[in-house]
Amino acid sequence: MATRTTVPFGPQHPVLPEPVQLRITYEDEKVVEVVPVIGYGQRGIEKACELNEYNKNIYLCERVCGICSYQHSESVVLATEQLWPLDIPPRTKFLRTIWAEMARTHSHLLWLGLFADAFGYESMFLQFWRIREKVLDILEQTAGHRVIQSVNVVGGVRRDIDEAQKKTVIDTLNVVRRESDDLVNVLINDYTVKSRTVGVGVMTKAQAMALGCVGPTLRGSGVSEDARLTKYSAYGELNYEPIVETAGDCYARMKVRARELFQAIDLQMEALSKLPEGEIAIKVKGGPPANETVARTEAPRGELYYYAKGNGTRHLERMKIRTPTFANLPAVLILLPGCQLADVPVNIHSLDPCISCTER
Amino acid sequence: MENIIQITKNDIVNEGKKLLDAGAKFVTAVCNDLDEKLEVTYFFSANRGVDLTCLRYTVGKDEEVPSLTGTTLSTLLIENEMKELFGLKVKDLAIDYGGHLMLAHDSPTTPMLKPKKAEAESKGEI
Amino acid sequence: MALMLPTILRNFFGGPATRMYPVQVREPFENARGHVTFNDDKCFLCGLCATKCPSEAISIDKEKRLLTFYPARCIVCEVCALACPGDAIDMVFKWRAPFYHKPVEVHESRGKRPRTPM
Amino acid sequence: MTDGMMAIAILLPLLAGLVIFLVRDYYARNVVVVVTALTLIANSILFVVKGPFTYTPTGFNWGLVIEVLDYAILIFYLYLGFTLRNWLVLIFAVTQLIPLAYFEFVMKAHVEVAPAFVVDNLAIIMCLVISIVGSLICIYALRYMYDHEQHAHVEKSRQSRFLLWLVLFLGAMNGLVFANNLVWLYFFWEVTTMCSFMLISHDKTELAIKNAARALWMNSTGGTAFIIAIIYLYVTQGGASALSMQNIIGGTLQGSILLLPVALLCYTGCTKAAQMPFQSWLLGAMVAPTPVSALLHSSTMVKAGVYLVLRLAPAYAGTYVSTAVAIVGAFTFFGTSALAISQSTGKRVLAYSTIANLGLIIACAGINTPLSIAAAILLIIFHAISKGMLFLCAGTIEHLIWSRDIEDMEGLAAKAPLTTLITALGILSMFLPPFGMLLGKWIALEAAYRIPLAAVLFVLASTMTIVFWTKWLGRLLQVLPKLGWPFEKLSLSYSVPLWTLLVGIFVVGIGVAPIYQNFVASAAHNVISGTQIFASGWDNMSLSGTSVKGLLGYFPVWALYAVFAIAVLLPLIFVGLKPTQLRPVYMCGEQSGAMDADEYMAEADTKTKVILGGYYFQDSLGEKTLNPVVNTIAILLLVIMIGCGVILK
Amino acid sequence: MGLIHNSRIKSPWIMHFDNSSCNGCDIEVLACLTPLYDVERFGIVNMGNPKHADVLLITGPVNRRTARVLRNLYDQVPGPKMVIAVGTCASTGGVFHNCYNVLGGVDKVVPVDVYIPGCSVRPEAIIDGVVLALQKLASANL
Amino acid sequence: MMRQLILLIATIVVAPFIGGLLFGIDRRITARLQGRFGPPILQPFYDFLKLIGKERIAVSRLQFVWIYAYLVFMVGSLLCLVFQSDFLILVFLLGFAGVSLVLAGFSTKSPYSHFGANRELLQIMAYEPVLLLLAIGIYAQNGTFLISEIFNQSRPLIFSLWPLFIAVLYVLTIKMRKSPFDIATSHHAHQEIVKGVITEFSGPYYALYQLAEWYEIVLVLGIVALFWTNPLWVGILIALAAFLLELLIDNIAARMTAPWMVRLSWTVGLILGVLNIAYIYFTKGVS
Numbered sequence A: 001m002a003t004r005t006t007v008p009f010g011p012q013h014p015v016l017p018e019p020v021q022l023r024i025t026y027e028d029e030k031v032v033e034v035v036p037v038i039g040y041g042q043r044g045i046e047k048a049c050e051l052n053e054y055n056k057n058i059y060l061c062e063r064v065c066g067i068c069s070y071q072h073s074e075s076v077v078l079a080t081e082q083l084w085p086l087d088i089p090p091r092t093k094f095l096r097t098i099w100a101e102m103a104r105t106h107s108h109l110l111w112l113g114l115f116a117d118a119f120g121y122e123s124m125f126l127q128f129w130r131i132r133e134k135v136l137d138i139l140e141q142t143a144g145h146r147v148i149q150s151v152n153v154v155g156g157v158r159r160d161i162d163e164a165q166k167k168t169v170i171d172t173l174n175v176v177r178r179e180s181d182d183l184v185n186v187l188i189n190d191y192t193v194k195s196r197t198v199g200v201g202v203m204t205k206a207q208a209m210a211l212g213c214v215g216p217t218l219r220g221s222g223v224s225e226d227a228r229l230t231k232y233s234a235y236g237e238l239n240y241e242p243i244v245e246t247a248g249d250c251y252a253r254m255k256v257r258a259r260e261l262f263q264a265i266d267l268q269m270e271a272l273s274k275l276p277e278g279e280i281a282i283k284v285k286g287g288p289p290a291n292e293t294v295a296r297t298e299a300p301r302g303e304l305y306y307y308a309k310g311n312g313t314r315h316l317e318r319m320k321i322r323t324p325t326f327a328n329l330p331a332v333l334i335l336l337p338g339c340q341l342a343d344v345p346v347n348i349h350s351l352d353p354c355i356s357c358t359e360r
Numbered sequence B: 001m002e003n004i005i006q007i008t009k010n011d012i013v014n015e016g017k018k019l020l021d022a023g024a025k026f027v028t029a030v031c032n033d034l035d036e037k038l039e040v041t042y043f044f045s046a047n048r049g050v051d052l053t054c055l056r057y058t059v060g061k062d063e064e065v066p067s068l069t070g071t072t073l074s075t076l077l078i079e080n081e082m083k084e085l086f087g088l089k090v091k092d093l094a095i096d097y098g099g100h101l102m103l104a105h106d107s108p109t110t111p112m113l114k115p116k117k118a119e120a121e122s123k124g125e126i
Numbered sequence C: 001m002a003l004m005l006p007t008i009l010r011n012f013f014g015g016p017a018t019r020m021y022p023v024q025v026r027e028p029f030e031n032a033r034g035h036v037t038f039n040d041d042k043c044f045l046c047g048l049c050a051t052k053c054p055s056e057a058i059s060i061d062k063e064k065r066l067l068t069f070y071p072a073r074c075i076v077c078e079v080c081a082l083a084c085p086g087d088a089i090d091m092v093f094k095w096r097a098p099f100y101h102k103p104v105e106v107h108e109s110r111g112k113r114p115r116t117p118m
Numbered sequence D: 001m002t003d004g005m006m007a008i009a010i011l012l013p014l015l016a017g018l019v020i021f022l023v024r025d026y027y028a029r030n031v032v033v034v035v036t037a038l039t040l041i042a043n044s045i046l047f048v049v050k051g052p053f054t055y056t057p058t059g060f061n062w063g064l065v066i067e068v069l070d071y072a073i074l075i076f077y078l079y080l081g082f083t084l085r086n087w088l089v090l091i092f093a094v095t096q097l098i099p100l101a102y103f104e105f106v107m108k109a110h111v112e113v114a115p116a117f118v119v120d121n122l123a124i125i126m127c128l129v130i131s132i133v134g135s136l137i138c139i140y141a142l143r144y145m146y147d148h149e150q151h152a153h154v155e156k157s158r159q160s161r162f163l164l165w166l167v168l169f170l171g172a173m174n175g176l177v178f179a180n181n182l183v184w185l186y187f188f189w190e191v192t193t194m195c196s197f198m199l200i201s202h203d204k205t206e207l208a209i210k211n212a213a214r215a216l217w218m219n220s221t222g223g224t225a226f227i228i229a230i231i232y233l234y235v236t237q238g239g240a241s242a243l244s245m246q247n248i249i250g251g252t253l254q255g256s257i258l259l260l261p262v263a264l265l266c267y268t269g270c271t272k273a274a275q276m277p278f279q280s281w282l283l284g285a286m287v288a289p290t291p292v293s294a295l296l297h298s299s300t301m302v303k304a305g306v307y308l309v310l311r312l313a314p315a316y317a318g319t320y321v322s323t324a325v326a327i328v329g330a331f332t333f334f335g336t337s338a339l340a341i342s343q344s345t346g347k348r349v350l351a352y353s354t355i356a357n358l359g360l361i362i363a364c365a366g367i368n369t370p371l372s373i374a375a376a377i378l379l380i381i382f383h384a385i386s387k388g389m390l391f392l393c394a395g396t397i398e399h400l401i402w403s404r405d406i407e408d409m410e411g412l413a414a415k416a417p418l419t420t421l422i423t424a425l426g427i428l429s430m431f432l433p434p435f436g437m438l439l440g441k442w443i444a445l446e447a448a449y450r451i452p453l454a455a456v457l458f459v460l461a462s463t464m465t466i467v468f469w470t471k472w473l474g475r476l477l478q479v480l481p482k483l484g485w486p487f488e489k490l491s492l493s494y495s496v497p498l499w500t501l502l503v504g505i506f507v508v509g510i511g512v513a514p515i516y517q518n519f520v521a522s523a524a525h526n527v528i529s530g531t532q533i534f535a536s537g538w539d540n541m542s543l544s545g546t547s548v549k550g551l552l553g554y555f556p557v558w559a560l561y562a563v564f565a566i567a568v569l570l571p572l573i574f575v576g577l578k579p580t581q582l583r584p585v586y587m588c589g590e591q592s593g594a595m596d597a598d599e600y601m602a603e604a605d606t607k608t609k610v611i612l613g614g615y616y617f618q619d620s621l622g623e624k625t626l627n628p629v630v631n632t633i634a635i636l637l638l639v640i641m642i643g644c645g646v647i648l649k
Numbered sequence E: 001m002g003l004i005h006n007s008r009i010k011s012p013w014i015m016h017f018d019n020s021s022c023n024g025c026d027i028e029v030l031a032c033l034t035p036l037y038d039v040e041r042f043g044i045v046n047m048g049n050p051k052h053a054d055v056l057l058i059t060g061p062v063n064r065r066t067a068r069v070l071r072n073l074y075d076q077v078p079g080p081k082m083v084i085a086v087g088t089c090a091s092t093g094g095v096f097h098n099c100y101n102v103l104g105g106v107d108k109v110v111p112v113d114v115y116i117p118g119c120s121v122r123p124e125a126i127i128d129g130v131v132l133a134l135q136k137l138a139s140a141n142l
Numbered sequence F: 001m002m003r004q005l006i007l008l009i010a011t012i013v014v015a016p017f018i019g020g021l022l023f024g025i026d027r028r029i030t031a032r033l034q035g036r037f038g039p040p041i042l043q044p045f046y047d048f049l050k051l052i053g054k055e056r057i058a059v060s061r062l063q064f065v066w067i068y069a070y071l072v073f074m075v076g077s078l079l080c081l082v083f084q085s086d087f088l089i090l091v092f093l094l095g096f097a098g099v100s101l102v103l104a105g106f107s108t109k110s111p112y113s114h115f116g117a118n119r120e121l122l123q124i125m126a127y128e129p130v131l132l133l134l135a136i137g138i139y140a141q142n143g144t145f146l147i148s149e150i151f152n153q154s155r156p157l158i159f160s161l162w163p164l165f166i167a168v169l170y171v172l173t174i175k176m177r178k179s180p181f182d183i184a185t186s187h188h189a190h191q192e193i194v195k196g197v198i199t200e201f202s203g204p205y206y207a208l209y210q211l212a213e214w215y216e217i218v219l220v221l222g223i224v225a226l227f228w229t230n231p232l233w234v235g236i237l238i239a240l241a242a243f244l245l246e247l248l249i250d251n252i253a254a255r256m257t258a259p260w261m262v263r264l265s266w267t268v269g270l271i272l273g274v275l276n277i278a279y280i281y282f283t284k285g286v287s
């Protein structure tokens, strides 16, 4: 008796901005089985990293993903610098941190919008993206581009933030904070939003650990873990404590990201006020020595690992990118079964999946 | 990189399980092509993700290696990936994508292995 | 549900936030990476830009003294502009306009190698 | 002439049945069945032409025959109870046998009633339905049983035995609707029960026997109530005259003590009409070969139940029993409609919908206004035709794909376009404007306001009806984009009944106004006013409170048919798709292959078939969840109904 | 016919498909729908389904698996249809030119009407591109 | 007779213009509520004409039959209203229009139109009882289902049937496919089931669907207007106010799920309706 339905969800689907397929089996509208089918975003960047001269990797790895592009470029330069290791000027570290948090702000705003769209709250989606444009504007003013900043180079950064820009950034961030405060307040308290997210897609702490989840997905399940605790770049000099929610459902993950949004703004403010004077880049000669290292940064979606291995030439021996979504993706295997078709987009988006990151 | 523990391929399941039971979290695995052999490194993190531990073993290119998916599903994707990109012969995978997790039918097979470099270099078009 | 009401009413009575793009064009930000242009009088065909370009958008023919630029390949990374010893590449703040057919810009370089070593 | 007509209506089926049983040749048997069927049909038309009359058979002690046979049947039940080791069957056989014996031997009751048969308008309409729809089903059974046995590889053909019961059933039904003497009515009642047992258990599988036994004991509870009612009437109302239906409904009896036996008889009607909580016997009966289901659930058996309740309407008019009957019916309508949504077997859906419609009819009887009675009669007619045809369609489909599962009917439109078309029209006729069923519902709703609770239940139930029909229809018509389907060939024995019934649907649908005016109105009037109708025959009666115009004037039948024709037929003529205009369906960009492929590429680039299952809401509307609740409520309602008969005189 | 032709230009419904892009261009395509750019001014609606689309906005380089998907989607769009390659990747493969799983630009698989360069493209450039495509449609004799 | 013919033709011709215009206004106001500029008011007509001119492609033959039936039944239902015929018939026709749409969705083996069709069915299950209860309410009030009788009454229905009016408002939400009830398909937002039933309708067929929707909105707003028929312009104003209210609600609510919708309309809608009818029943008695 074929009372079950087996159909593809994706690769082209209006709620998925990216190509990924989930082969889902339903009973009525209840999901009973899900098989993720990936490979639509695979380009082969890791291999190309070995073929390229190491400086080009920055521009290539930035384009692993356009949303967390900044974190990728930061990680790739951190990894390369650690091969020597190089001594990076403090101002550079602060600048990198500021941009990283700015990128997080934009990514979280983007996510909050997409998440609202996942349960059909279109006006909310548009409002978040409207605010996000302001963040993109300051990114463009300071780093040179809205999406792909290309501001990191091995040994430093390309651009500086001067006093005038600093003021614009602070002003804009204040506006962003005020406006998102309104919206996040709606998102957290709205009855319709709550009824679509509370108790949906519950992942316990143990499950999250066993699946190796990272980032807000993990923190939404009550685990306080964050790569920023390793104090890379300037995080050692800033006040930072991870944000944790314990419920483990979509609502909790949403709350984590909403609160991180404000935390990111706070971090930027703090970093801007502590910004030390000095050089923004050092000169680098030759290729990285034969060595191996791991660079870990906290991307908007979680911990980003870059494993790099040099061999003394201008080409790297090996570059391995482990993106947060790659670690979070197995979570669909426990989030989806048992939920309703209507909750599939909500659950998927609650992980903040990024296929281009996952598949590289 | 600190904390590299050299093991043999048969110990990986036990050692990995030990670390996981002690509260560590699987991070990722990296495969390196050492021309003759493959070097596989599993990364685990502990202490709020701050400390890293690596388990590393080296195998010949046509040796079979065990899978950690029996212990934790978190290694599912990466082991499938190593299998198809490096030709690492991982056996007993929980879900085996048969070498087509990421690669399509007409993609190059085991593209990450060294000898394939030349092939990929010749590409490039307008 | 009523929580959202103030926001949308504000939107409604505050007028649209839309930038009426083709009619009103916003000035691009200073230092924005828009697209690159080549100054044939300054380029002396050192080839640095071509080797450093991550996406092979520039090719150099030293014999014919031609520099060929493929705008459809350029990822506007500014690497060439920063690397060029002759200051022959300019980053224009405005984005490049779309096209029906992929253009190929062929530049006849006429520049002289500057005295000062790079 | 009346002698002959009555004999043909009641005795010919018995005779023909015996002949069929003895004649072992397939073709000879077919001839006998066809001739009997045609005779019955012609005879029923003769009844219409002749109009109402009363009749008492003479020249033979029929009373004695019936008495003897009564005992024979009951003793047969006893035997069944023993051999099947089914205590319920045994108990309820005893509960009938003892009071009956007491009634006749101890009380030495006189049960002669004159007239023994009353052929009034309602009875004639029933006879028409039984004879026409029932006969067509018998014709259909000829080929069906042949295929059925072929498929099952039966060693020794048992077709003749099957046909015996089938044909006999028609006679019993005719007797039942004509009988005026309650004891005779009871006899025919028991014959139908017995026939149904024989037919349901025909396949002799364990399940079939179990379900047949269930049908038997459930109906026997009704029989018990019947007997008790007879005795009660006899005792309290003083003698045999109380056993005349005409007297019961004619108001000549003592009203206050009448109510309890009437309530009991309503209960009896409910058991036979498979009202909740007795729906399980009818569902169980679905294991039988499809002609059985068709016969039992469209024109006979269950219709006997609603007939009895409808017939008694004036006897309980204006009392709380009436309200209770309405609610019992409406609740069944509601409950079974909900249950039908969770069913994936075609025949079970049909079964639930049958019960639902019977509930509606009983509710109409309970509402007890001229309008609602008219609605009930219209519904009896429309339902018999549509449902009879749908069951036959289900049987045909079953023999095409050898499955009863709705999910397996996917794409049937491409395999068997003709059957699908007929089935689809049949389904549409159940709920679509302008077809008769909807008309009936419309009148029912119009009448239902007298009892708002019933009206609300109607509203909910009719909405759910739409849901399960649409689901099924959708499944039937779901096709891959292929062009050009050849029509399949159907055997004559299948196609004649199907086509006749299909034409019937349209004829009674389009001609509803004259039918109503000429037949239904007077039948309804006849029901309401009991005895005083005879002289007028088919006269154009105006029901109090409504006129034909008032009833049908605003149901724009013709206009609706025009809309229907425009909507469904016009595009069929004009749409001519070229193969180049066909595209594969949207599967997120991963559809594979040609336009009629139902596959997509899934993990590891393998082709995977799309499977589209229906929605069955097992969690909220499944039998497991719903049955305990609805059955409890239904039992309570029945208790209340009978209780009303006791307390509220 | 003139009326219909005019309406075509006033109501281009888009479908956005992401091949294997980096998302950079995709978020900019989405950004076009938001209040600040609001392409609904031009009647542009994001339909998310090839059967309703007139204009395909394709981002990212074609890889070996999405090539099939792209082809399938293109076939399902009823004519007249336009294809716009959004971004450097979609035009030529861009920075991914030497990745083993990348076939190159969108024009390797389906015919492209307009290329929008940039990495990532700005929303304004996307609007320019759509306008350019509509001009092409307007001048075509359909 | 002549007058009726003119009325008939006028309805068929004028209604879609009103409907299209309403949709245009809807899109403009929605855009403004979201801080956007929004499309031209005539945008629906551009869309419609464009769709007419598109290549005709289909996935099945039956598809066309049902979408056409959807249109015709919708028009039939509207005509019932305009000719002030029986309200119950109107509801039945409207219900069957919905069923046609469902069947259109079922008529192909397409996953998402299949989901959409099932959800559309759930929607019917949610709004049909409310409309039928409204019919009974009208009967309770006037003793007949005839719409013409409503026009004959001087006391507007809304005074006695205001609970049902509230219930009808969310029938309006469902019919306009607005949040929180845009579960089967919606005009803008991205849906988990793509476009639901109409996923497979493209070009001219989709245009037919839009046309039917234009009739539908006129019809549904017409039903709302029935609550105040003397004078009619008050009713029309009420309908327009309801229309605006829907736009607001659309923008301040997320999409809810199908079970939630059915549950809501079967509890709140039913309670409102039943109380309303019971009240009239006990105050007025059987008419």
Ligand code: NFV
Pocket (backbone or CB within 6 Å): A064, A065, A066, A067, A068, A071, A072, A299, A300, A301, A302, A304, A323, A324, A325, A326, A353, A354, A355, A356, A357, A358, E023
């Ligand atoms: N996954 C991922 Fe990223 C992030 N955040 C990664 O490094 O988005 Ni595209």
Ligand code: SF4
Pocket (backbone or CB within 6 Å): C042, C043, C044, C045, C046, C047, C048, C049, C050, C060, C067, C083, C084, C085, C086, C087, C088, C089
């Ligand atoms: S001078 Fe500048 S533009 Fe000319 S080749 Fe050298 S780097 Fe390139």
Ligand code: SF4
Pocket (backbone or CB within 6 Å): C036, C049, C052, C053, C054, C055, C056, C057, C058, C073, C074, C075, C076, C077, C078, C079, C080, C081
């Ligand atoms: S901007 Fe970057 S991609 Fe473009 S030509 Fe220069 S180096 Fe190449």
Ligand code: SF4
Pocket (backbone or CB within 6 Å): A063, A066, A148, C075, E021, E022, E023, E024, E025, E026, E059, E060, E061, E086, E087, E088, E089, E090, E094, E095, E118, E119, E120, E121
């Ligand atoms: S063109 Fe650039 S921004 Fe756009 S998808 Fe390609 S890499 Fe990403």
